[in-house]
Amino acid sequence: MENSHKTNASTNEEKVASFTLLSNLFRANIRQYGMFIALFVIMIIFNILTEGTFISSRNLTNLYLQTGYIAVLAVGMVLVIVAGHIDLSVGSVAAFTGAIAAILQVKMGLPTIPTILLTMAVGCMIGMWQGYWIAFRGVPAFIVSLASMLMFRGAVIGITKGQTIGPFNESFNKISVGYLADIANMGNFHLLSVLIGIIAIGLYIVLELKKRKTRVSYGFDILPKSFFAGKLLLVSSLIMSFILSMALYKGIPYTVIIVVLLVGLYTFITNKTPIGRHVYAIGGNLEAARLSGINTKKTLFAVFTSMGALAALSGIVYSARLNSAAPSAGNLFELDAIAASFIGGASANGGIGSVVGAIIGALVMASINNGMSLMNMDISYQYMIKGLVLLLAVWFDISTRNKSK
Amino acid sequence: MSENILEMRQITKEFPGVKALDEVTFKVSKAEIHCLVGENGAGKSTLMKVLSGVYPYGTYTGDIVFEEEVQNFGHIKDSERAGIAIIYQELALIPEMSIYENIYLGNEIKKNGLIDWNEAIIKSHELLKKVGLSDHPDVLIKELGVGKQQLIEIAKALSKDVKLLILDEPTAALNEDDSENLLNILKDLRNEGITSVLITHKLNEVMEVADTITVLRDGQTIKSLDCNTENVTEDDIVKLMVGRELTNRYPERTPELGEVMMEVKNWSVYSPMDSQKVVIDDSNIHVRKGEIIGISGLMGAGRTEFAMSIFGKSFGSRIVGELYLKGKKIDLNSPKEAIEAGLSYLTEDRKEKGLILIQDVKQNISISSLKSMTDKGVINDNEEIKHANYYKDAMRIKTPNIEVKVMNLSGGNQQKVALSKWLLTDPDVLIVDEPTRGIDVGAKYEIYTIMNKFVAEGKSVIMISSELPEILGMSDRVYVMNEGKIVAELSGKDMNQETIMKYAIGQGGNEHGKQS
Numbered sequence: 001m002e003n004s005h006k007t008n009a010s011t012n013e014e015k016v017a018s019f020t021l022l023s024n025l026f027r028a029n030i031r032q033y034g035m036f037i038a039l040f041v042i043m044i045i046f047n048i049l050t051e052g053t054f055i056s057s058r059n060l061t062n063l064y065l066q067t068g069y070i071a072v073l074a075v076g077m078v079l080v081i082v083a084g085h086i087d088l089s090v091g092s093v094a095a096f097t098g099a100i101a102a103i104l105q106v107k108m109g110l111p112t113i114p115t116i117l118l119t120m121a122v123g124c125m126i127g128m129w130q131g132y133w134i135a136f137r138g139v140p141a142f143i144v145s146l147a148s149m150l151m152f153r154g155a156v157i158g159i160t161k162g163q164t165i166g167p168f169n170e171s172f173n174k175i176s177v178g179y180l181a182d183i184a185n186m187g188n189f190h191l192l193s194v195l196i197g198i199i200a201i202g203l204y205i206v207l208e209l210k211k212r213k214t215r216v217s218y219g220f221d222i223l224p225k226s227f228f229a230g231k232l233l234l235v236s237s238l239i240m241s242f243i244l245s246m247a248l249y250k251g252i253p254y255t256v257i258i259v260v261l262l263v264g265l266y267t268f269i270t271n272k273t274p275i276g277r278h279v280y281a282i283g284g285n286l287e288a289a290r291l292s293g294i295n296t297k298k299t300l301f302a303v304f305t306s307m308g309a310l311a312a313l314s315g316i317v318y319s320a321r322l323n324s325a326a327p328s329a330g331n332l333f334e335l336d337a338i339a340a341s342f343i344g345g346a347s348a349n350g351g352i353g354s355v356v357g358a359i360i361g362a363l364v365m366a367s368i369n370n371g372m373s374l375m376n377m378d379i380s381y382q383y384m385i386k387g388l389v390l391l392l393a394v395w396f397d398i399s400t401r402n403k404s405k
Numbered sequence: 406m407s408e409n410i411l412e413m414r415q416i417t418k419e420f421p422g423v424k425a426l427d428e429v430t431f432k433v434s435k436a437e438i439h440c441l442v443g444e445n446g447a448g449k450s451t452l453m454k455v456l457s458g459v460y461p462y463g464t465y466t467g468d469i470v471f472e473e474e475v476q477n478f479g480h481i482k483d484s485e486r487a488g489i490a491i492i493y494q495e496l497a498l499i500p501e502m503s504i505y506e507n508i509y510l511g512n513e514i515k516k517n518g519l520i521d522w523n524e525a526i527i528k529s530h531e532l533l534k535k536v537g538l539s540d541h542p543d544v545l546i547k548e549l550g551v552g553k554q555q556l557i558e559i560a561k562a563l564s565k566d567v568k569l570l571i572l573d574e575p576t577a578a579l580n581e582d583d584s585e586n587l588l589n590i591l592k593d594l595r596n597e598g599i600t601s602v603l604i605t606h607k608l609n610e611v612m613e614v615a616d617t618i619t620v621l622r623d624g625q626t627i628k629s630l631d632c633n634t635e636n637v638t639e640d641d642i643v644k645l646m647v648g649r650e651l652t653n654r655y656p657e658r659t660p661e662l663g664e665v666m667m668e669v670k671n672w673s674v675y676s677p678m679d680s681q682k683v684v685i686d687d688s689n690i691h692v693r694k695g696e697i698i699g700i701s702g703l704m705g706a707g708r709t710e711f712a713m714s715i716f717g718k719s720f721g722s723r724i725v726g727e728l729y730l731k732g733k734k735i736d737l738n739s740p741k742e743a744i745e746a747g748l749s750y751l752t753e754d755r756k757e758k759g760l761i762l763i764q765d766v767k768q769n770i771s772i773s774s775l776k777s778m779t780d781k782g783v784i785n786d787n788e789e790i791k792h793a794n795y796y797k798d799a800m801r802i803k804t805p806n807i808e809v810k811v812m813n814l815s816g817g818n819q820q821k822v823a824l825s826k827w828l829l830t831d832p833d834v835l836i837v838d839e840p841t842r843g844i845d846v847g848a849k850y851e852i853y854t855i856m857n858k859f860v861a862e863g864k865s866v867i868m869i870s871s872e873l874p875e876i877l878g879m880s881d882r883v884y885v886m887n888e889g890k891i892v893a894e895l896s897g898k899d900m901n902q903e904t905i906m907k908y909a910i911g912q913g914g915n916e917h918g919k920q921s
Binding site: 214218219220221271272273274277278280281284285287288289290291292293294295351352 | 716719739740741743744745750752757758759760761762763764768772773775776779782783784786787790794805806808826830
């Protein structure tokens with residue numbers, strides 16, 4: 001502040017200013033950063049513990065495939081949680097719809113596309129059933145989904161008669177074990193995947209620049225240039241390492257494509273459409289949302305219908321991966337999906353959460369599963385650690401929320 | 406003069422932007438019934454919250470002297486221990502528990518570390534006798550009427566050796582017999598040496614039981630009247646309650662009234678809890694184009710319920726009556742339909758029912774108008790930002806930008822955000838419920854200006870307010886509600902504080918402006 005030390009002071013001030021800016025940014029976005037940091041730390045830890053096996057392109061591709069069916073559930077679950085509810089039935093519903101798919105294809109010989117469509121339709125109807133009780137009959141989602149959890153677990157045992165049903169057609173199986181074909185044969189380097197990655201980075205940078213320009217024109221807060229450039233670089237290299245982790249093995253799996261498309265679609269719906277906004281409004285303040293003219297019941301019904309459809313998709317991806325449907329499938333999927341949403345920054349009180357966050361959360365949960373399996377850790381510890389992670393994630397949410405108040 | 410059990414000296418309590426209590430002095434003698442009266446917002450409840458430790462020592466200035474000792478209550482438990490009990494309008498009993506369980510809840514009689522229920526039942530018997538009840542202590546609270554529940558609350562207070570009993574609007578929900586009974590119990594207790602402070606709007610009750618009356622107005626003690634030595638009339642009290650100078654706190658407006666914009670006919674609403682109970686009873690109002698009408702009444706008169714029932718049946722189980730908008734009969738079944746028809750309702754409680762505090766200014770403003778900003782089902786961000794920025798400037802919402810979360814704004818600015826939301830829906834009729842509650846004078850003036858500008862476009866405002874000066878300063882016509890009914894329509898020289906207050910407390914009779 002003193003004039004006599006102007007030059008010295010001003011550089012110092014700048015440093016202090018940029019430091020406070022950075023720490024403010026960090027504090028304001030701790031939920032979003034928190035999950036990335038968690039993912040990063042977990043990956044490093046497992047990489048050390050497994051002596052480098054964890055971060056190998058083969059294992060990482062495997063990890064993405066393991067994340068797939070949980071990620072699909074998490075996309076739906078985060079909306080349910082944002083709306084201020086919960087769905088405990090998704091594991092049983094995924095198992096049930098997986099079994100439906102198996103019966104349609106293996107027992108009745110339906111081709112893959114009709115099998116998928118019919119299975120998704122069943123999922124939709126299950127979602128509507130739950131949505132009806134929750135939205136229009138006012139039964140708490142906890143109870144409705146707990147009931148469904150039991151009912152559909154019973155149903156899956158019933159329709160499979162306790163037997164594993166398989167195998168599926170090759171085309172169905174490919175959903176979870178197939179990879180994008182390459183345009184050139186370059187051995188352990190998947191050219192098309194890398195090209196897709198480059199295009200994605202290009203698109204990302206263009207969109208960010210455009211967004212920044214509009215924000216400037218409206219006088220909103222923007223990151224200083226150096227931070228902005230740093231952010232672009234960081235995200236671009238994240239996209240590239242994600243792509244490379246697959247390109248150096250067999251390329252991009254179909255499952256990853258499904259998840260990426262789903263994330264794009266749901267991010268679009270939540271940010272850009274009235275119904276998406278309504279979900280956040282309902283979770284933020286139900287009464288205010290109702291008095292603002294939102295049809296809260298219809299919106300809630302839609303949220304659970306989407307959850308049902310995604311549970312079916314998850315069931316398809318999972319049974320395609322196993323190439324069969326088993327009565328015990330989907331066990332504790334709901335835990336992973338719910339934990340993924342919370343780790344991804346969703347608030348236990350509703351109104352806050354993001355689809356991208358839920359995917360990162362799903363990767364965290366899958367990393368824990370994958371890492372512990374690589375280490376041959378006893379299953380009993382695996383359950384205990386996953387439970388603890390869920391507890392800590394929600395505690396983190398609550399403690400950061402109290403601070404921001 | 407007998408000695409004082411309580412002396413509150415120069416109590417000042419400030420909330421951000423508002424001085425709720427301004428050097429209030431309040432003295433209560435031993436073994437008397439002391440009535441505390443005043444308009445809504447005069448500071449009665451705040452004063453009692455200071456006394457009971459809800460607002461702990463240190464958050465106010467001034468001294469509380471109870472039984473000749475200065476008290477520093479940090480918590481409601483402290484004041485209870487000293488012998489002060491408050492019974493609120495919303496009863497704190499647990500319906501699924503029995504009478505004796507409720508009486509000793511949190512204050513259980515213990516023997517060897519275990520609850521001695523037998524002793525509790527025996528003692529409950531005695532306490533019930535004291536408050537004139539013959540019910541068995543085993544009976545569940547939910548099986549009792551409100552009147553009896555009120556008495557159980559008193560019994561509960563007595564179980565804690567209460568010396569000073571404070572009752573906040575105890576008879577508001579009671580019928581005449583129950584009220585009478587309650588007042589008699591208070592008199593009996595007085596004879597046993599228990600002091601009561603009674604907060605009530607019902608002046609006839611005040612006249613019946615009060616030994617002393619203290620009038621509060623705008624956070625100040627206006628006067629204490631000794632009913633045993635002075636000859637006090639209800640009119641005296643009304644004058645003291647409202648008699649303030651009206652300064653120029655309201656922007657000028659020359660009303661240009663057009664034809665009838667909205668009319669509500671024979672409107673009756675039944676309680677959502679009990680579909681037999683009438684909450685709004687056969688009420689009629691109308692509002693013209695370019696007109697601001699006021700709806701006045703005491704708390705609990707049913708004004709909010711009336712407004713919400715009109716706004717897409719957002720209150721009530723069953724609604725009978727007719728609603729006309731611009732001469733056309735309409736039937737609105739949800740807030741959504743009401744908004745589409747051209748109605749808006751600014752809620753009384755902006756934090757609980759009006760705004761989504763965790764969302765930003767922009768999202769709160771656009772939430773009711775998203776449809777009009779979509780292009781093929783996709784929200785046009787630029788449109789949304791443009792509208793939000795327009796209202797930020799037009800309403801002078803003090804915020805760095807429209808991406809600030811609403812919870813970080815002051816009350817006045819929050820209210821402007823809520824108003825912006827409604828103006829953006831382009832309504833014909835704007836219903837505002839306590840539009841300036843808890844906001845500072847400057848912001849009040851701005852909100853009044855916005856309302857005036859709105860009606861100048863040939864639209865209509867229905868304003869519910871508990872502040873009489875606001876009603877008089879802003880409205881062209883005033884409806885007064887009492888116990889769920891519109892009891893008067895006042896305009897011209899009948900529109901004054903005394904007349905409104907008289908109708909509001911149910912003393913209006915039939916001589917004035919009966920409904921058309």
